[in-house]
Amino acid sequence: xxxxxxxxxxxxxxxxxxxxxxxxxxxxxxxxxxxxxxxxxxxxxxxxxxxxxxxxxxxxxxxxxxxxxxxxxxxxxxxxxxxxxxxxxxxxxxxxxxxxxxxxxxxxxxxxxxxxxxxxxxxxxxxxxxxxxxxxxxxxxxxxxxxxxxxxxxxxxxxxxxxxxxxxxxxxxxxxxxxxxxxxxxxxxxxxxxxxxxxxxxxxxxxxxxxxxxxxxxxxxxxxxxxxxxxxxxxxxxxxxxxxxxxxxxxxxxxxxxxxxxxxxxxxxxxxxxxxxxxxxxxxxxxxxxxxxxxxxxxxxxxxxxxxxxxxxxxxxxxxxxxxxxxxxxxxxxxxxxxxxxxxxxxxxxxxxxxxxxxxxxxxxxxxxxxxxxxxxxxxxxxxxxxxxx
Numbered sequence: 001x002x003x004x005x006x007x008x009x010x011x012x013x014x015x016x017x018x019x020x021x022x023x024x025x026x027x028x029x030x031x032x033x034x035x036x037x038x039x040x041x042x043x044x045x046x047x048x049x050x051x052x053x054x055x056x057x058x059x060x061x062x063x064x065x066x067x068x069x070x071x072x073x074x075x076x077x078x079x080x081x082x083x084x085x086x087x088x089x090x091x092x093x094x095x096x097x098x099x100x101x102x103x104x105x106x107x108x109x110x111x112x113x114x115x116x117x118x119x120x121x122x123x124x125x126x127x128x129x130x131x132x133x134x135x136x137x138x139x140x141x142x143x144x145x146x147x148x149x150x151x152x153x154x155x156x157x158x159x160x161x162x163x164x165x166x167x168x169x170x171x172x173x174x175x176x177x178x179x180x181x182x183x184x185x186x187x188x189x190x191x192x193x194x195x196x197x198x199x200x201x202x203x204x205x206x207x208x209x210x211x212x213x214x215x216x217x218x219x220x221x222x223x224x225x226x227x228x229x230x231x232x233x234x235x236x237x238x239x240x241x242x243x244x245x246x247x248x249x250x251x252x253x254x255x256x257x258x259x260x261x262x263x264x265x266x267x268x269x270x271x272x273x274x275x276x277x278x279x280x281x282x283x284x285x286x287x288x289x290x291x292x293x294x295x296x297x298x299x300x301x302x303x304x305x306x307x308x309x310x311x312x313x314x315x316x317x318x319x320x321x322x323x324x325x326x327x328x329x330x331x332x333x334x335x336x337x338x339x340x341x342x343x344x345x346x347x348x349x350x351x352x353x354x355x356x357x358x359x360x361x362x363x364x365x366x367x368x369x370x371x372x373x374x375x376x377x378x379x380x381x382x383x384x385x386x387x388x389x390x
Contacts, residue, residue: 026135027309028117033133036124044127048118050166052080057163061121064156071126071153072145075119076100078162081169087380088167090283091174093262093276095167100159100265107157111208112149117141119163126153137191138309139184146192146209150199159269168312171380175337177312178290179297182216186301189213219294226288226344226370229363230351237358249362258284281369289373292340334385341378348374 006018019038021031036044043062047053054060061073076099082092099116106113115122117139127133130148137143149155168174196209236245262280266273300307348371355364 024308026133027138029133029135029140032140033135036127036132039124042124044122044124046118046120046122047163048165051118052164053119054161054163058121060158060161065121065123067154069152069154070123070156071130071148072115072120072122073156073158074103074113074115075158075161075163076103077116077119078164080164080166082167084167084169086279086282087171087174087286088169089276089279090286091167093266093279093283094287096265096269097262100268101261103157104159106208106212107155111205112146112212113155113157114145114212115141115155119165123153129153137184137187138180138307139188142185142213143188143191146188146196146213150192150195150201170384171377172384173312175290175293175377175381176310178294180310180312182219182294183297183301183307185213185216186298190301216294216298219291219298222288222291223295226291226348226374229367229370230347230354233351233354233358233360233363233367236360252362282372285369285373285376287373288370289341289375289377292337292344292374293377296337334382338378338381338385341374341381345371345374345378 003018003020006016009016017038019035021034024030026033032046043065045053045058045061057075061075064070064073077095079088079092079095081088083089103113126148127144130144130151130153132144133140134143145155168177193210193213196206199206201209235241259280262283263273263277266276270276348367351367352364352371354360355367
């Protein structure tokens with residue numbers, strides 16, 4: 001279809017080419033490098049296949065390149081199917097937190113931000129000056145972003161101009177996307193952090209960049225918290241350590257900051273923010289449920305276990321009438337992760353029951369979140385795999 005449309009445009013006089021590689025060497029980084037090699041323009045706009053650029057995209061982004069120090073302009077992702085299901089609603093909430101708050105604040109405060117892989121424009125000279133696209137991590141966008149900014153290039157983030165795209169509509173697609181993003185970020189951190197700390201950028205930038213590049217290390221700790229939550233209920237009710245538990249309860253306040261981040265991201269860009277923020281507990285439960293999938297990605301990244309770039313399946317699901325079922329892009333298979341997720345769901349149910357038995361009301365919400373998260377991820381993964389392979 002793309003080849004046919006490009007041919008039609010060529011006949012109309014447009015300088016446009018359809019380029020198809022016969023191999024996946026270098027995966028997305030390899031494709032981007034090949035495109036850059038033959039591109040004739042000074043600016044490189046990049047969109048994934050499921051993005052639908054707005055007609056005025058170039059008019060809104062290119063003027064920022066009048067500043068010769070600007071190397072990249074990133075737009076905020078909008079969600080074509082953000083209201084399609086509970087799964088896409090939770091993803092939309094999570095991504096809004098990243099784009100509306102994290103990217104905006106980092107950019108305005110003078111910290112490093114990352115190109116998000118799509119929905120942005122690069123100055124060709126910036127890409128070449130930073131060493132071009134590298135294929136040694138699964139997040140070539142994050143890798144190039146840091147190399148470019150360490151070379152002195154400025155990045156611009158546009159919160160108020162969006163590029164609409166489709167969110168993964170089935171859990172197996174989301175898990176493959178999250179695995180790639182998590183593992184790639186760890187690979188990039190191992191590659192970039194030594195260079196970052198030897199550079200001449202300010203200490204505040206070095207510290208914030210370190211937090212940014214290593215934030216996915218949280219997933220093994222989420223999994224550890226899920227495992228320890230159950231025995232802690234019994235230890236607390238053994239008649240000892242009461243003072244210790246009373247003191248440690250102050251750390252529950254950390255939960256408030258996370259809630260405020262997503263609350264204000266919704267208030268900033270959504271007229272119906274009250275309806276959106278109600279989904280926050282489901283988002284938290286989902287993050288907990290994905291901790292097994294993402295922890296595996298963290299450990300593979302730390303242990304230098306290389307894997308291919310697995311593309312995120314998309315099915316042109318943009319409204320409630322559409323469905324991914326029957327649109328086979330990539331068959332889901334039951335694996336070891338699904339077994340562990342099921343075991344953790346049962347284990348966390350014991351935590352719920354024990355919290356009720358001992359009347360640990362403060363612990364019950366977190367036990368319920370863990371149980372809900374692992375149950376949803378396990379059941380949905382199994383259901384998707386069975387549906388895809390019928």
